[in-house]
Amino acid sequence: MNKEKAYSLFFEKGLYRIMILVVMCVLLTCISDSFLSLSNIMNIFRQASILLILAVGATGTILAKGIDLSLAGVMSLSGCVCGYVLNAGYPVPVAILAALSVGIGFGFVNGFLVGVVKIPAFVSTYGVKYIANGLALMLMGSNIFFGFPESFLFLGVGFLGPVPVLVIWALIITAIMYVFLERSKFGHQIYCVGANSTAAFYSGISTLRTYFMVHVISSTCAAIAGILQASRMNAAQAGMGESFQMLAVASIVIGGTSMAGGEGNVIGGILGALILTLITNGMNLLNISSQAQPLVTGAVIVLAVFLDVQMKHIEGKKAVKAAIA
Amino acid sequence: MSEIIRLEHIWKRFTGVTALSDVSVSFSSGEVHALVGENGAGKSTLIKVLLGAYQPTEGRIFYEGKETVIESPRKGSELGIEGVHQELMLVPYLSVSQNIFLNREIRKGKIFDVKEMNRRSQELLHDFSIDIDVTKPVKQYSASIWKMIDIARVINQNPKVIIFDEPTAILSEREVDSLFSSIRRLKEKGIAIIYISHRLNEIGEIADKVTVLRDGHHIGTLPASELCNDDIVKMMVGRDVSQYYSRSRVERGEELIRLDSLELKKGQHDISLSVHKGEIVGLAGLVGAGRTEVAEAILGINPILKGSITYKGKPFHPASPSQSIKKGIYLVPENRKYQGLILRFTVANNIALSVFSRWAKFFYKGKKEATVAENAIRKLSIKTPSSKQLVNNLSGGNQQKVVIAKALETSAEFLIFDEPSVGVDVGAKEEIHNHMDSFVVAGGGILMISSDLPEVVGMCDRVYVMYEGRIVKELKGDEVTDNNIAEYMLGSKVAEAGI
Numbered sequence: 001m002n003k004e005k006a007y008s009l010f011f012e013k014g015l016y017r018i019m020i021l022v023v024m025c026v027l028l029t030c031i032s033d034s035f036l037s038l039s040n041i042m043n044i045f046r047q048a049s050i051l052l053i054l055a056v057g058a059t060g061t062i063l064a065k066g067i068d069l070s071l072a073g074v075m076s077l078s079g080c081v082c083g084y085v086l087n088a089g090y091p092v093p094v095a096i097l098a099a100l101s102v103g104i105g106f107g108f109v110n111g112f113l114v115g116v117v118k119i120p121a122f123v124s125t126y127g128v129k130y131i132a133n134g135l136a137l138m139l140m141g142s143n144i145f146f147g148f149p150e151s152f153l154f155l156g157v158g159f160l161g162p163v164p165v166l167v168i169w170a171l172i173i174t175a176i177m178y179v180f181l182e183r184s185k186f187g188h189q190i191y192c193v194g195a196n197s198t199a200a201f202y203s204g205i206s207t208l209r210t211y212f213m214v215h216v217i218s219s220t221c222a223a224i225a226g227i228l229q230a231s232r233m234n235a236a237q238a239g240m241g242e243s244f245q246m247l248a249v250a251s252i253v254i255g256g257t258s259m260a261g262g263e264g265n266v267i268g269g270i271l272g273a274l275i276l277t278l279i280t281n282g283m284n285l286l287n288i289s290s291q292a293q294p295l296v297t298g299a300v301i302v303l304a305v306f307l308d309v310q311m312k313h314i315e316g317k318k319a320v321k322a323a324i325a
Numbered sequence: 326m327s328e329i330i331r332l333e334h335i336w337k338r339f340t341g342v343t344a345l346s347d348v349s350v351s352f353s354s355g356e357v358h359a360l361v362g363e364n365g366a367g368k369s370t371l372i373k374v375l376l377g378a379y380q381p382t383e384g385r386i387f388y389e390g391k392e393t394v395i396e397s398p399r400k401g402s403e404l405g406i407e408g409v410h411q412e413l414m415l416v417p418y419l420s421v422s423q424n425i426f427l428n429r430e431i432r433k434g435k436i437f438d439v440k441e442m443n444r445r446s447q448e449l450l451h452d453f454s455i456d457i458d459v460t461k462p463v464k465q466y467s468a469s470i471w472k473m474i475d476i477a478r479v480i481n482q483n484p485k486v487i488i489f490d491e492p493t494a495i496l497s498e499r500e501v502d503s504l505f506s507s508i509r510r511l512k513e514k515g516i517a518i519i520y521i522s523h524r525l526n527e528i529g530e531i532a533d534k535v536t537v538l539r540d541g542h543h544i545g546t547l548p549a550s551e552l553c554n555d556d557i558v559k560m561m562v563g564r565d566v567s568q569y570y571s572r573s574r575v576e577r578g579e580e581l582i583r584l585d586s587l588e589l590k591k592g593q594h595d596i597s598l599s600v601h602k603g604e605i606v607g608l609a610g611l612v613g614a615g616r617t618e619v620a621e622a623i624l625g626i627n628p629i630l631k632g633s634i635t636y637k638g639k640p641f642h643p644a645s646p647s648q649s650i651k652k653g654i655y656l657v658p659e660n661r662k663y664q665g666l667i668l669r670f671t672v673a674n675n676i677a678l679s680v681f682s683r684w685a686k687f688f689y690k691g692k693k694e695a696t697v698a699e700n701a702i703r704k705l706s707i708k709t710p711s712s713k714q715l716v717n718n719l720s721g722g723n724q725q726k727v728v729i730a731k732a733l734e735t736s737a738e739f740l741i742f743d744e745p746s747v748g749v750d751v752g753a754k755e756e757i758h759n760h761m762d763s764f765v766v767a768g769g770g771i772l773m774i775s776s777d778l779p780e781v782v783g784m785c786d787r788v789y790v791m792y793e794g795r796i797v798k799e800l801k802g803d804e805v806t807d808n809n810i811a812e813y814m815l816g817s818k819v820a821e822a823g824i
Contacts, residue, residue: 199664
């Protein structure tokens with residue numbers, strides 16, 4: 001591999017994030033004996049799985065210069081609908097289909113608000129989040145539904161050999177999203193719309209379809225996350241997705257996907273989600289009190305984005321040098 | 326006239342590119358010194374060296390006789406070197422006078438003397454015969470007024486050297502006149518003026534001296550009085566541009582598209598025109614006459630309220646650009662940086678922008694994109710180090726060629742060009758015209774919107790003239806002259822004929 005290619009891989013593709021991850025692992029191994037145990041590693045992957053599904057699902061919305069702030073709401077509502085239908089005695093596939101339709105439906109609502117009504121995604125999806133949360137509250141009140149059938153619990157807590165089923169779901173969805181966003185023409189259209197929607201529109205790319213596409217994908221992934229969370233916890237209640245909202249957005253941004261649109265990748269989002277999960281895991285291993293944990297998480301997010309800006313700066317300087325004046 | 330700034334053997338190298346090679350030139354107080362050259366000839370680099378934005382790789386700069394290092398734009402400003410940039414550099418939400426006095430506010434004690442700043446701003450703008458409310462935010466005013474405000478801002482800093490980078494690109498004729506009279510006034514005050522423009526006629530009118538750059542080399546500096554436009558063009562492109570506009574003889578083919586009394590929005594109606602295969606049809610008119618709206622209606626960007634379009638003999642209802650493009654219609658838009666290109670994507674990405682979705686049902690064909698781009702780069706001789714270069718780093722003419730490559734890739738039969746040669750140098754302009762010509766020779770049809778009358782007269786077989794939202798005249802054959810078009814587009818003939 002020549003120098004230029006290595007340089008491009010390291011900076012432009014953001015491979016230095018892997019190094020951050022490795023450094024964190026090495027540090028945690030030194031500090032804590034239990035870090036490298038198989039059970040802890042599986043635990044990390046299990047913890048990361050749901051965040052990963054949300055993050056790779058919502059990457060498209062940010063690539064298209066938008067955002068999805070409704071995913072926690074959609075996740076909660078889908079989880080609740082799933083639990084509600086199960087408790088009413090319907091079979092597992094019906095419950096899952098009901099939850100998925102909630103996700104797809106909200107995706108269309110978001111796509112409609114952003115693409116047709118042209119309300120900025122930051123505002124419209126934020127509003128939709130409250131609508132979803134409100135519906136979940138109306139459905140559930142303050143009840144917690146639990147005691148789901150074994151076949152449903154298998155989705156979130158089962159094992160295939162040594163591998164948790166939850167991790168398999170995350171891998172499948174991540175692989176699909178990788179192919180879709182980075183290898184398909186639809187993914188490339190999303191990048192184009194995010195980088196300059198006017199030029200994309202004048203060039204014959206349907207911006208409207210793109211907005212629908214990214215939001216339906218994001219909401220569907222949120223619904224899947226809701227179903228898996230309900231299964232993993234063996235419980236469903238209103239607000240169950242709340243804590244994931246900003247973590248999912250932070251994973252994407254830490255992963256180097258630009259809020260300015262048209263720039264970023266799925267791999268970065270995976271690394272972002274793993275970094276955030278490792279922080280939480282590490283703090284638990286180190287017995288850092290749960291009151292102090294948000295402070296550390298916040299500091300790491302700021303630090304990660306700062307690093308990213310610095311890396312881009314180096315890259316930018318190189319580009320300026322290369323540019324013809 | 327005394328020399329104020331002298332460049333000696335200036336070289337500027339970037340990785341892989343030499344932007345300036347051994348340029349020596351001097352500028353004098355009280356003189357208008359024009360700097361001409363094609364895009365990419367090194368004008369911008371030279372200016373940046375003068376302003377302190379770039380450091381020369383080799384060579385020396387003498388300022389008022391002393392060797393000087395202009396290490397930053399700030400230092401340049403302290404020395405008295407200021408630039409009026411091509412882009413509009415004002416803060417939209419600040420008032421006119423706040424912009425003019427930005428960072429140089431007049432104070433009465435500790436507080437700003439707003440009254441005095443307003444008065445002085447009014448005075449400065451009055452010199453350009455612009456009387457506007459200087460307390461209103463600048464975003465209310467048009468682009469040409471912005472330019473004048475920007476110029477006023479620079480003059481207000483009492484510089485010794487002013488660099489004008491294509492100041493007239495967006496100005497009307499009247500505004501150009503008042504700009505020129507104030508440049509003459511600045512000259513009398515002993516300020517050195519460096520003037521960059523693609524409009525050669527202006528150079529004859531305003532410049533005392535002309536320096537020509539080509540591919541980073543200093544080709545020559547001569548008194549303007551000894552040069553005619555043809556000489557300058559020859560020096561710029563290094564060859565004879567025998568005829569500015571050359572068209573091949575093409576037999577007019579069948580009708581490609583016909584608009585029948587379209588109504589677009591209030592005040593835009595009675596729009597009827599047709600374009601045949603093998604024809605370049607002009608759509609002339611003033612800015613704001615509704616020409617771009619017609620183009621955008623055909624593409625399906627703006628709605629059509631009434632009337633009908635027939636395309637290749639069948640009724641056509643434009644719904645969106647993607648549908649129109651599929652039918653073989655393509656618009657090369659007016660604003661290439663905003664509507665035509667994704668600036669931070671590569672040349673290859675941009676060339677494939679309108680076609681990559683056709684190549685496969687699902688997958689994105691990166692390799693095919695590269696091959697297609699390489700071919701287009703060769704065919705249109707786009708000057709770029711590689712197809713992976715960001716479009717943002719290309720010169721205006723080459724960016725426009727990328728947009729045209731995009732259009733040709735769609736295998737369109739009907740192209741609309743909206744101001745195809747704005748901000749494009751003479752050489753690239755000629756190439757673009759040649760591509761238009763070969764497109765109609767191959768059986769396509771073109772509708773060309775242009776404010777450049779010689780271009781309209783030189784390129785078009787027929788011309789429709791728009792005036793205040795209507796097509797008021799179709800000119801054919803010998804009727805296509807500068808005078809005829811101008812009279813209809815300005816409305817003088819319209820009133821007379823009672824159209």
